[in-house]
Amino acid sequence: MVDGGWTISYAAAVFNVAWPTAEKWADRYRTCGPAAMEDRSSRPHACPRRTPxxxxxxxxxxxxxxxxxxxxxxxxxxxxxxxxxxxxxxxxxxxxxxVDRATGEPIRRYEHDHPGSLLHVDVKKLGNIPDGGGWRYTGRQQGHKNRAATAGKPRSKHHGPLLGTAFVHTVIDDHSRVAYAEIHDDETAATAIDVLRRAVAWFAARGVTTQRVLSDNGSAYRSHAWRDACLELGITPKRTRPYRPQTNGKIERFHRTMADGWAFARMFYSESARRKALPAWLHEYNHHRPHTAIGKHSPITRLNNLAGQYS
Missing domain, CATH: 1.10.10 (Arc Repressor Mutant, subunit A)
Incomplete structure (x- = not known):
């Protein structure tokens, strides 16, 4: 229309567009040249009726x-x-x-820039499974029968077996989300320290040097023994504010994933069977399960890509 002298109606018919559309693009070309032929946002320049x-x-x-x-x-x-x-x-x-439920403010997410910069630690408590299966899969009535029939357990004053609790000590890297976990029968400071030592060595074998560790305010993590062990390992111990599990949210969310993917994923006929299944699930989580927070890649890929740069 501008360079060839076509009429508006003829150009509109050739390019199968409306008459006003052909005229609009021709006017743009006349005003600003070829640069104006790039499409622009349809957002208005001003919104006088926008909410004050x-x-x-x-x-x-x-x-x-x-x-x-x-x-x-x-x-x-x-x-x-x-x-x-x-x-x-x-x-x-x-x-x-x-929105943060505690403060009402928008949630502020954080992530350390390299593996080993911060490890999250926590303990997940799970009731031990009686022989024959627990009530989640067998029902309340059969679950109570299985509990009563479980042998080799101490008895309460009401003559019921005390099955005890499984304490899953978990360590997760803030940057890569690679997880390390062990199951123990207590959550004392001595046990937590032993788990931390083995976790630090496990990450070191993969080229990651631990710098900080973040925990909640449990008694094991407030102890002098925990503080001294962190100093011996060259790690700075940190704790969350009381009643603020959001700060340690990565490991809290991991516990939900672990419960759905391992602890309650299927029926286990004994506590030993469930404990034996944990290493295989951890391998699946670290090496194969896509993680939405890290671009739908498995955690170990991020550890392998970046650990050597900072170790």
Whole structure:
């Protein structure tokens, strides 16, 4: 139309577009040349009817502090629920899972930049399985019968067997999400220290030097023995704030994955059978299971790619 002298109607017919569309692109070319032929965003330059900033601040405040939904916020502020929802989406707090339950603030995620910079440690408690299977798969009635028939266990004052608890001591690398776990019959400081020593050696064998370790405020991790063992290993011990499991959230989420993928994934006919299945599941988790937080790769790939740079 500009260089060849075509009419608007003829160009529109040749390229199978509407008459206004042909004229629009011709005007762009006349004004700015070939650079104007790149498509532009259809977002308007100005939004005079956009929700005012004071109203946006009120919506965000009610979402953070009260955890209210769009309908409740709209009722309080005299707005349409669709308007409130649009503001929440724009502020990226449209889902309550994006908001910290303790403070109401948006969740701040962190990740250390190389393997070994920070190890998370924690203990997961699981009730031991009676011989014949637990109540989750056999039902309450049969589960109680299996529990009563389990031999070789001490008895309570009510003559029921004391099956005890399995304490899964877990260590997970903050950057790669590679996990190390052992099952013990207690969560004392001595046991936790032994697990830490073996975990540090396990990571060192894979080229990772441990610098820090983060734990909750359990008695084992508040002990002087834990502090002295960390200093002996050249590790800086750190603890989360009380009642703030979000800070140690990577290992908390790993425990959920471990429970779904191993502890309660299928029926085990004894506690020893479940414990024997843990190493195979850990290998699957570390070497084969895609992890969404690290680009759907398995954790060991990140460890192999970056460990040698920082060890």
């Amino acid at each position: 900033r004071p109203i946006v601040r009120k919506i965000v405040h009610l979402r953070w502090k009260k955890r209210l939904g769009p309908v409740q916020i709209a009722d309080r502020l005299g707005l349409a629920a669709s308007t409130v929802h649009a503001v929440l989406v724009r502020c990226r707090i449209n889902r309550l899972s994006h």
